[in-house]
Amino acid sequence: MLDAALLLGALLACVVGMGWFALSLDVHWAQVRGSAPQSPALVKALRLAGAAALMFSLVLCLTVDSPSIAVLVWLMAVAGATLAIAFTLTWRASMLQMLVFWTTSQGAR
């Protein structure tokens, strides 16, 4: 049961991390926050946060399984998370607002 919870946490961390990476790109930022400007500091912060979330996910994977399996689980989780974020941006972009809740919106679509 604990293993399942840890793996779920790893998956979520991947999704959040890839979401932050996506939001660091201006085309996707515009989908979520409209024409609100994106400062270079914010872009950098989002990418650092994304990397941190992915690292955290890897650590969670390593606590559950042997290293050889954990690395594969993590790589595939990143792939799945990227797909999830891509499809969310396509159809429900506003859902990603919660990832940048501390910023303001200006006419997001």
Added chain:
Amino acid sequence: MTSATLTYRHIASRTAVAILGGYAFTWGIIALGIALMYSAGMAFHDAEHLSYIIGLLVFLVAFLVAFAAQGLGRVALVLVGGGAAMTAAAWWVQSLIIGAGA
């Protein structure tokens, strides 16, 4: 892409060099790799597997080079000639090992 220069003959010759030349070169790498690594003391199946791993990556690169390179003749020479040379060298190394003691 100008279809003026892209004739069937061009495509066929590039493809032949890529596949046949690439295969010959890879065979040479694998054979020589196994012979040399085994003679250096590596376990036989380890030498075999490592040579396969390296050889397959080499095949991939050779295939790309066959299409990307400007002079097809030079590529063909390297792949086929190199493959033959390495295969011959592997034969020679094997004869040394077998000759040294059964």
Added chain:
Amino acid sequence: MFANFRHSMAWLHTWCGLALGFVLMVVFFFGSLSVFDREIDRWAIPDTRFEPQPMPSFDKMLRPVFETMQPDAAARAATAPLVDGPLPERFDTPRSWGAYTTHRDPVLLLFAGYEVPGAKDHETAIYANRTVDPRTGEALPTDRLKLGSEFFYPLHYSLSLDWKNVGYWIVGFSALMMLMALVTGVIMHRKIFRELFTFRPKKTTQRSMLDMHNLTGVVALPFHFFFAFTGLVIFAYIYFPVTHTQLAPLHDRHEQIEAKETGLPHDRAGVAAPMASVDAMVAEAQRRWAAKGMGGAVGYLNVQHVGDANGYVSVYRAGTDRVQLTGEGIHFKLSTGELLREDPPPTLVARINEFLTGLHLQHFKHWLLRWLYVLGGLSGCACIATGLFFFVEKRKRHHAKHGVSGARVVDALAVTVVTGMLVATLSLLIANRLLPDLMPAGWPLRGAMEKYCFWGAWVLAAVHGWWRTASVAEGRLAPAWREQCLAIAVLAVVAPVLNWITTGDHLLRTIGSGYWPVAGADLFMLASSALAFMAARKLQARAARPVTASNVKLEAKHA
């Protein structure tokens, strides 16, 4: 020949992808199904729908079965040409007996290899196999085709074309082309990070197909690369049989040395000897593994040189807790049970090789990773399919204007390997539920009939596909896609319903009792039906849209 490097890579990507994309669709799809091949076996053979079992007692249950096993007619027919004179009635000298089980298999596979008296090559052997219920030792009724492990899986790695290994070679070449397509694709794709999350279904068909192609290709790039590469590594001995041809002397020398070093005799002594208790040897092996801190179940048991003074027993651990396949083999003398050898820890090269092959062959126990593998495999299918769609979309109007039929041919082939393949797969599962357990006299066996239904359904789908893509030659969307999507939507509901009717195992029961092999298969099919139905609706809407001149232009850079 090409204007520049990028140009040559783009050309290669298009034509490698097109030439072998059809084969790769088949390889990727049945590879994805093969992740759950043993679960599909359970669906196909209701008699085996019970829980996975540990390896049973060799002395009490397996040895009596081994002693009655003999090769079947097909094996005899294949071996007859390799022998001078007639084959014996009974093969009495077993070279080896093997038993294999996994954490996913309720049933146990038994193999036996026999010496062939009078064979032209003294290394020739003839084989028998049997599948038994480990709780009772009873054999499964013959002629129960394991749709997953005995059909989809071989289809994946050899296209079921066994003649002179032609199928293996075709799949191998496609794998090399897959690696080519991945490398050239990355070189071509200029905005690989910028467009990582980009998917715009509302734009033109060309744009949205290309977006999806890039997305599914890049997102699982390590997966796609490693699977193609490790597939080639696994069968490298077929593609480059160096150690059985040019370097055979070196190989034979190694075998002799190894036999002396390991104390595991290469040949029989020719002296009969009794068999000690194999169960005791297995227990000792498990004790030794536990003492090293790696307790585990027995995955594979092998008895070599049965009944001979040189005989030995090898016990291998089922490696379910990691990727590497290595089995920590322990070997005992057959006649006395004394320990002959504990396999030493593997070398670095052996570990690397075992990691690469284990990554592909998936003996590990990890349900999440398996499902992620299916996701990767289906992404690969989506990548290849959308590549084909993009090819057609980009060219069909141009071809229509110039009376060329290239785009139409590609679209017809695409229908065959995308929706047609799904129609064939579902038809096979339906045939599996409808065919009688015992075929009437004069008919092919049930297993063969199931295969005929599969291939027949695929041919029908191909014919329908050819007929209903005629409009592509006029630059329009083919109705074949919508029609086959509807067929899939229907078939993917019929199969689970038939499972319910013919076995009583409906979803409430299988989910309720937690029997996931069958529940999972049924749920997967129902989900596929929903997706196929949605796709058919979208295609219907698209067909109703008028074609405008503007939805043709795209980046001129793409070849």
